[in-house]
Amino acid sequence: MKDRKKAILKAAARVIARRGVRGLRVEELATEARVSKALVYYHFGDRSGLLRHTLRFIGDRAERYTCRRPPGPREPESPLRELERRLLLELQDTREVRENSTAWGELRASSVFEPELRDELARADLEWVREIADVLGQVDPTAPDKALVAAAERLIVLLEGLSTRWLIGVLPTDHACELMRGAITAEVEGLRLPEPYTVCPVG
Incomplete structure (x- = not known):
């Protein structure tokens, strides 16, 4: 990715985090990225193009830091440990x-x-659901694909909710991680049940 284009996307992520999407102004973004407004439009066409590319940039950046492993010699990582690492690094x-x-x-x-x-x-x-389902499939190779995908979806939905509460200070980091670990344990154990459990509708 060209340096200036990357600088614009990094600045867009900062401005959106600070002011929200509705508060994103190309003038402020250009100043934040230290480029001209014309260059922003040159790379992204319009505001919609900028938002789509920023979303992709944020997703790619998250993938980099959640897949990052500590440097130096290490033991091979178990699938369960990899699953925990990928999800907890979001916190x-x-x-x-x-x-x-x-x-x-x-x-x-x-x-x-x-x-x-x-x-x-x-x-x-x-893509995120598929990645987590693939790791769950390594944890329990006998689990059907449908169960793996459902477990991955539940974990991701929970992580997004925990992340929101963590970001606003309702949950301390340690407690958010503890809740996430508990959910991972429950989902892995659920995969090993003889039949998938279902929730009956109320009433």
Whole structure:
């Protein structure tokens, strides 16, 4: 990715995290990225193009830090440990993760009013569910694909909710991670049940 284009996307993530999608102004973004407004339009065409590319940039950045492994010699990682690492790294108390998660939440919420973002969000969500389902499949190779996908969806939905509460300070980092670990344990144990459990509708 060209340096200036990357600078614009990094600045867009910062501005969206700070002001929300509705508060994104090309003039402020250009100043934040230290480029001209014309260059922003040159790379992204219009505001919708900028938002779609920013969403993709945020997703790619999250994938990089959740797939990152500690440097140096290490024992082979078990599938369960990999699953925990990938999900818990979304709750790292760092500026990059907080900014990324906040901007992602703002873009997701704004898609209610900006339908052009929905396809990009659906694509990113599908990829994330598939990645987590694949790791769950390594934890329990006997589990059917449908059960793996459902478990992955539940874990991701819970993580997004925990992340929101963590970002606003309702949940301390340690407690959010503890709740996530408990959910992972429950989902893995659920995969090993003889028959998938179902929730009966009330009433």
